[in-house]
Amino acid sequence: MTHWFTTTIVETGRLPLFFLMIGFAASFLFIRISTRMIRAEVSWWPGNVTPGGLHIHHVVFGLVMMLVSGFGFIALANEHTPVANCVLAALFGIGSALVLDEFALVLHLEDVYWSQQGRTSIDAVFVAFAITVLFVLGVHPLGLTDGDIDTDGGVMVAASVSLLALQYGLAVITLLKGKVWTGLLGLFVPILIIVGAIRVARPVSPWARWHYADRPKKQHRAVLREKKYRAPISRAKIRTQEFIAGRFDTDSSS
Template sequence: MGEWFTKEIADTGRLRLFCFLVAFIAAFLFIRFSVRMIRRQVRWWPGNVTPGGQHVHHVVFGLVFMCVGGVGGLAITDGSSGWAAAAAALFGAGAALVLDEFALVLHLEDVYWSEQGRLSVEVVFITVALCGLLLLGLRPLGVDDVVEEGGSSGGGLWNVAFVLLFDLCVSVVALLKGKIWTGLIGLFVGVLALVGAIRLARPDSLWARHRYPAGSRKERRARIRERRYRRPIERLGNAVGDLVAGRPSTKD
């Protein structure tokens, strides 16, 4: 195990990313456990931080951790040192605390346990997935592979520019069609973004609102596909999210 870690993580320059991701996941699981204990009013668990009666949300602590970890990481020149790993871990823990209250920050109101609060859990899951892909050695838009191929031919620069632009465009189209997972993962696996860009948009997406007139054939097909395929996937995703993060309240 130690040999694998050294070869695949430390020697490839991914130590800080590894520490960031581990701390991110650990901090998210801890804070979700904490808020669930507070929600149940468990006596043996410390309650909210309320100095002078003011409830301090954990996003505040997350911002402090991110500032300290981020500035510390910039100040450390040796990216393979223990201090660099510690700074990355602190930044990851802070990012988890911030993104866990992403919906609260977005709406500027406490929607943590509402249906709107599910957005925070989804953002956290997306972040874990993207960092996991980076840790596996994948790069957005396949930059490393494309640059290597382009450098070996005379017209390589234009080939690189075309491939990167094409991959970026199809990912953006997929995102505009409301396919967040497909568009973001497609930045790493281009074929997913291409499929998402070709297929029908989700009915409430920006693309559908501007290109699928109400009552049109495409609009009807999009809503049928949403009910038939997307809704079951959403219910499964919500079930997993509720298992990890807790079920939202029936009332906001």
């Protein structure tokens, strides 16, 4: 295990990414434990930060941490500071988790932390963590690694650029069809976006609204697939979300 960590993470220069991942995961788990303890009104657990009666959401602390770490990275960009890079990366991961944990609040501009809309935050955290893990393991989207674009000759450059345009075009179509996980992870595993772009869209997606309004058979197929395949997956996802993050209901207090 030590040899794998050294050769895969340290020697490849991905140690700051590893610290970002650890900071992100630890911060998210801690803040979820904290908010669940506050919600349960555990007497010995520190409550919300409310100076003068103003509830300061943890997204504020996350934004500050991201700004500080981002400034630090820029200030040290021309210096060889491996230790500082790891510290700043961990700080950025902590801040990112705090921000994404309240992504739904930022999106809706209201406190929906424990409401049904609050699940959007957990989706954002899961997607961000999954992408971070892939980067830590050295898996990058096409176009973000050396050698993706062949610079030997105009024909090869055109072919490489066309391939990238095709991949990202398929990713956009997949996302418009309401398949967020497939679209994002498909940037790392191209077969996913090929399948996602070809298959029928989810019935409430932008693609379905634009293209299925006058095609009732297509819309009916989308609804049937949603009930048969997507609904069980969604229920399993919700159970996983609530196991980690707590039960969501109509109570928006935090």
